[in-house]
Amino acid sequence: MTELRSARWLDTDSLRAFGHRSRLRQLGYGPSDYRGKPIIAIIDTGSDINPCHMHFRQRVEDVKRGVWQAGGFPLEMPAMSLAEAFQRPTSMLYRNMLSMEVEELLRSYPVDGAVLMGGCDKTTPGLVMGAVSAGLPCIFLPAGPMLRGNACGKVLASGTSVWKMWADRRAGLVGEEEMEAVERGVARSAGQCMTMGTASTMTAAVEALGLALPGSSSVPAVDSRHAQMASEVGRRSVAAVRDNLTPDKILTDAAFDNAVRVVAALGGSTNSVVHLVAMARRAGVSLDLTRFDRLCAEVPMLANIAPSGEYLMEDLFYAGGLRALMARLSELLELGALTVTGRTVGEEIAGATVYDDKVIRPLEDPLWPGGSLAVLRGTLAPDGAVIKQTAASRELLVHRGPAVVFRDYEDMERRVDEEGLEVTPASVLLLQRAGPVGGPGMPEWGQLPLPKKLLRAGVRDMVRISDARMSGTSFGTCVLHVAPESAVGGPLALVRDGDLVSLDVPGRRLDLEVPAEELARRRDTWAPGPPYYKRGWGKLYATTVRQANEGCDLDFLEYGPPTPEPPIH
Numbered sequence: 001m002t003e004l005r006s007a008r009w010l011d012t013d014s015l016r017a018f019g020h021r022s023r024l025r026q027l028g029y030g031p032s033d034y035r036g037k038p039i040i041a042i043i044d045t046g047s048d049i050n051p052c053h054m055h056f057r058q059r060v061e062d063v064k065r066g067v068w069q070a071g072g073f074p075l076e077m078p079a080m081s082l083a084e085a086f087q088r089p090t091s092m093l094y095r096n097m098l099s100m101e102v103e104e105l106l107r108s109y110p111v112d113g114a115v116l117m118g119g120c121d122k123t124t125p126g127l128v129m130g131a132v133s134a135g136l137p138c139i140f141l142p143a144g145p146m147l148r149g150n151a152c153g154k155v156l157a158s159g160t161s162v163w164k165m166w167a168d169r170r171a172g173l174v175g176e177e178e179m180e181a182v183e184r185g186v187a188r189s190a191g192q193c194m195t196m197g198t199a200s201t202m203t204a205a206v207e208a209l210g211l212a213l214p215g216s217s218s219v220p221a222v223d224s225r226h227a228q229m230a231s232e233v234g235r236r237s238v239a240a241v242r243d244n245l246t247p248d249k250i251l252t253d254a255a256f257d258n259a260v261r262v263v264a265a266l267g268g269s270t271n272s273v274v275h276l277v278a279m280a281r282r283a284g285v286s287l288d289l290t291r292f293d294r295l296c297a298e299v300p301m302l303a304n305i306a307p308s309g310e311y312l313m314e315d316l317f318y319a320g321g322l323r324a325l326m327a328r329l330s331e332l333l334e335l336g337a338l339t340v341t342g343r344t345v346g347e348e349i350a351g352a353t354v355y356d357d358k359v360i361r362p363l364e365d366p367l368w369p370g371g372s373l374a375v376l377r378g379t380l381a382p383d384g385a386v387i388k389q390t391a392a393s394r395e396l397l398v399h400r401g402p403a404v405v406f407r408d409y410e411d412m413e414r415r416v417d418e419e420g421l422e423v424t425p426a427s428v429l430l431l432q433r434a435g436p437v438g439g440p441g442m443p444e445w446g447q448l449p450l451p452k453k454l455l456r457a458g459v460r461d462m463v464r465i466s467d468a469r470m471s472g473t474s475f476g477t478c479v480l481h482v483a484p485e486s487a488v489g490g491p492l493a494l495v496r497d498g499d500l501v502s503l504d505v506p507g508r509r510l511d512l513e514v515p516a517e518e519l520a521r522r523r524d525t526w527a528p529g530p531p532y533y534k535r536g537w538g539k540l541y542a543t544t545v546r547q548a549n550e551g552c553d554l555d556f557l558e559y560g561p562p563t564p565e566p567p568i569h
Contacts, residue, residue: 045082248284
């Protein structure tokens with residue numbers, strides 16, 4: 001093992017090192033606790049307002065046990081907790097802030113490696129992005145999915161069941177008593193959403209990248225095997241430091257190809273596109289939308305998990321978990337890619353068994369033949385847009401209809417249920433000012449509510465287009481991430497009521513059928529709205545954020561020359 005980084009803080013004959021050692025004694029530690037041992041930062045994103053991570057207090061202790069057992073010295077370092085269910089306008093606004101906090105925690109303190117504890121949607125990419133930029137050996141500990149929901153004799157899927165029931169409630173088909181029962185029973189344990197939403201998609205993607213223990217992303221949060229896995233993560237974090245297994249050795253082109261293919265086989269969240277692109281750019285890997293779409297198109301969807309399928313994450317775990325799915329997908333994966341265990345992907349998935357073909361489908365009998373996520377381009381989205389076609393209505397994947405335009409979220413809320421709204425099932429609902437700058441933060445507004453008068457008539461899906469994102473637990477024919485966004489003058493800003501919009505998912509097209517000279521006339525009269533934030537983080541974000549097709553990272557955080565180690569004076 002090379003000299004420990006932490007030794008520069010603690011092992012020199014200097015006044016500064018004396019001060020560091022005396023303060024460790026103040027914390028109750030002596031030299032025998034840390035001298036010559038890798039110091040492992042446990043980056044904990046738990047908090048009292050994050051139910052997905054409410055078991056993290058105990059998991060920190062489980063990780064510490066593993067670190068001590070392996071001869072390391074653990075230090076918990078709490079970081080910003082991005083609680084998807086509560087944070088406004090969106091936790092996506094703060095993903096990059098978390099990444100900066102993680103990067104600077106690891107850079108500025110005497111640590112040699114890290115355990116990254118996350119799971120709730122944006123915590124996973126935020127943690128990984130920061131750790132990649134810091135460049136220290138790290139390993140990700142997934143929060144794990146919650147147990148199945150249950151109410152009124154029905155199995156409930158977080159998000160997915162709620163969206164369906166809420167539409168029925170707006171149509172007058174579901175009463176308050178049933179809604180209250182769902183409210184009590186849909187989320188009944190610690191852990192992230194048990195659907196293949198953004199949380200479970202991203203923890204699986206990080207496992208596929210090689211930064212998490214094989215099989216770890218599938219273990220339910222409250223299963224005793226999750227605590228056992230946490231201790232193993234602690235032990236492995238120490239070994240990763242001793243092996244100098246830094247993220248750049250794991251996060252290669254092959255690793256990102258594996259992650260995209262696994263996301264496709266899972267029918268994963270559309271949010272994975274923006275997050276994986278951002279993570280790749282931090283690692284210096286070129287992953288653009290064209291490559292993402294090509295990789296997805298090659299992979300059949302095997303995981304029969306809601307919202308695109310009928311089962312839940314608990315079922316995936318019992319069916320063999322992600323290792324089993326990857327084993328079934330092995331002929332399409334880069335098996336020589338390195339993982340945080342020091343072994344290859346091929347070595348780690350060897351022998352994994354599928355126990356239920358209904359949950360993890362065979363390659364020859366997939367749930368969807370290929371391309372669960374699709375990238376669209378055209379006159380309405382020159383830089384790309386994304387759709388989850390496995391969660392869309394098949395009859396709407398090719399559609400042409402007149403636009404019903406909402407200028408922003410408030411305009412949509414105010415008018416969508418008006419009886420006088422000129423809308424039919426063939427209309428295309430379109431939301432502006434919902435992107436990275438316009439939202440701000442690109443909120444999950446992309447599953448636009450259907451007009452109440454159409455719901456009452458039995459309509460349950462329409463083509464919906466926006467520069468927003470949508471929850472990975474959502475469904476419907478929703479075109480998302482339109483780039484450039486409307487707030488910076490993308491073509492989406494120029495659409496007017498009645499304009500014909502053409503969607504062709506098999507042909508990968510999204511077009512606005514308006515003559516070029518008319519669009520030029522509209523552009524001459526277009527002006528950006530006033531900035532939402534005049535100060536603070538929001539202003540920094542809005543003035544430096546990349547567009548959705550580039551991952552929505554801040555421009556100065558992407559891959560570049562390494563930051564020098566902090567001086568010791």
